[in-house]
Amino acid sequence: MCQLLGMNCNTPTDVTFSFSGFAQRGGRTDHHTDGWGIAFFEGAGLRHFVDHQPSSESPVADLIRRYPIKSRNVIAHIRKATQGAIALENCHPFVRELWGRYWVFAHNGNLENFHPRLHAAFHPVGATDSERAFCWLMQEMAKSHAGVPDVRELTLTLRELTPMIARHGTFNFLLSNGQALWAHCSSSLFFVERKHPFAHAQLKDEDLSVNFARNTTPDDRVAVVVTSPLTVNEDWTAFAPGELRVFADGRALA
Amino acid sequence: MCQLLGMNCNTPTDVTFSFSGFAQRGGRTDHHTDGWGIAFFEGAGLRHFVDHQPSSESPVADLIRRYPIKSRNVIAHIRKATQGAIALENCHPFVRELWGRYWVFAHNGNLENFHPRLHAAFHPVGATDSERAFCWLMQEMAKSHAGVPDVRELTLTLRELTPMIARHGTFNFLLSNGQALWAHCSSSLFFVERKHPFAHAQLKDEDLSVNFARNTTPDDRVAVVVTSPLTVNEDWTAFAPGELRVFADGRALA
Structure with a gap:
């Protein structure tokens, strides 16, 4: 099973701490060694890094651990290949443009017999079920709205x-357009909201802790969504199977 | 004026040497300090790096100088802003997907009063004339062919x-889909073909030379396209104004 990490904040925040523990799952504390990727929104712009080397050994992952890129929306993925070879074009997250915005998508799970009709402007470059699902979502979103809908409207869409894909198998996913982070759970997804008063957190996958109070202001809010909890001493909330949540400005919307 | 660098090879080759000199033009030997970017194809997959810090100071550029990513098609760009703020979404190269392949585009020049009707699936995220030109090219290419055309057919298209855009101003550009490199010159573009017998080359922008014979085989072929020659002792051919050339397997096609 792959590993997902998403972050949504009300102010640009670096993901160095969470990424440090997460990257260990790519080859060291877990067996997801078939590539990895991460995308950071900066305003409408996007930094997108993918690598088919294990994240615990990748020089690009090392750069990201050492170079704090600040972002309000981040999606990262570590791959355990189920469909599609170990190749750069099969690494998540995937990126497409729609309505003049970039959209970023990463998937954890496996879809059986999922070969939707892709008759519009979105076609997979690689050979994964995940990229097919993303292309179909983009195609159907494009039909449902004339331009970028607001966050709540898109959540309804x-x-x-989502259930039309989810009935083909396991479909945990993260999606962002730089304004919000959407997260759907089939089998395993957790989130935590970090806010004032910020506390000390201890990573599960690496001997590293951080006192968030030191680098934050009382107004900062950060939501982190992940396949399994990253820290041992924070209150992680489990998603229910079939639940789709949206995070904006560092909080889960009702 | 911005700076363009393109590389097309018959075997995966690292761009470290050419990029070292090129990156100096972003703030050190030239005044292009408004961001930069580079895209490497690996098969159908793509590594895409953009940064709005000057390339001579960017930690991401430093990674690329030290970490030899091997690719058959590379496009790099250093930005001197004419239209659009200094922001990540305005950094070249730009990427879109069409017919299940990634397309990468970078532009040097300035287009006046170029606001084409973008009525299909490609819309700019940023505010540059360059991304508008790319989106229009993608839109019109999508209309002209039902799937990925072969290299010579697409060259005809x-x-x-190209002239419909070029009449709006200066339109030097590089375009690649991982199979070939297309290069159009309005005002300034040069290319060199490196092949057996490989020789020693001396960079113009940095005190660095390389003996290509040491890391190559007699079958290797590399074409490099650039705004102005990178080395002082190679035979660079100037493009004629209005000329569009295509490079495949490391050579200029007739």
């Missing part, structure tokens, strides 16, 4: 579309 | 489309 995604709640209609 | 591009020779029809």
Whole structure:
């Protein structure tokens, strides 16, 4: 099973701490060694890094651990290949443009017999079920709205579309357009909201802890969504199977 | 004026040497300090790095100088802003997907009063004339072919489309889909073909030389396209104004 990490914040925040523990799962504390990737929004712009080397050994992952890129929306993925060879074009997250915005998608799970009709502007470059699912979501979103819908409207559309894919298998996913982070759980997804008063957190996968109070202001809010909890001493909330949540400005919207 | 660098090879080759000199033009030997970017194809997959810090100071550029990514098609760009703020979403190269392949585009020049009707699937995320030109090219290419055309067919299409943009101003550009490198010159573009017998080359922008014979085989072929020659002792051929050339397997096609 792959590993997902998403971050949504109300102010640009670096993901160095969470990424440090997460990257260990690519080859060291877990067996997801078939590539990895991460995408950071900066305003409408995007930094997108993918590598088919294990994240615990990748020089690009090392750069990201050492170079704090600040972002309000981040999606990262460590791959355990189920469908599609170990190749750069099969590494998540995937990126497409729609309505003049970039959209970033990463998937954890496996979809059986999922070969939707892709008759519009979105076609997979690689050979994964995940990229097919993303292309179909983009195609159907493009039909449902004339331009970028607001966050709540798009959430309703995604709640209609997601079950049509999820019935083909396991479909935990993260999606962002730089304004919000959407997260859907089939089998395993957790989130935590970090806010004032910030506390000390201890990583599960690496002997590293951080006192968030030191680098934050009382107004900062950060939501982190992940396949399994990253820290041992924070209150992680489990998603229910079939649940789709949206995070904006560092908090889960009702 | 911005700076363009393109490389097309018959075997995966690292761009470290050429990029070392090129990156100096972003703030050190030239005044292009408004961001930079580089894209490497690996098969159908793509590594895409953009940064709005000057390339001579960017930690990401430093990674690329030290970490030899091997690729058959590379496009790099250093930005001197004419239209659009200094922001990540305005950094070249730009990427879109069409027909299940990634397409990478970088532009040097300035287009006046170029606001084409973008009625299909490609819309700019940033505010540059360059990304508008790319989106229009993608839109018109999508209309002209049902799937990925072969290299010579697409060259004919591009020779029809390019003048419609070029009449709006300066339009030097590089375009690649991982199979070939297309290069159009309005005002300044040069290329060199490196092949057996490989020789010693001396960079113009940095005190660095390389003996290509040491790391190559007699079958290797590399074409490099650039805004102005990178080395002082190689035979660079100037493009004619209005000329569009295509490079495949490390050589200029007739």
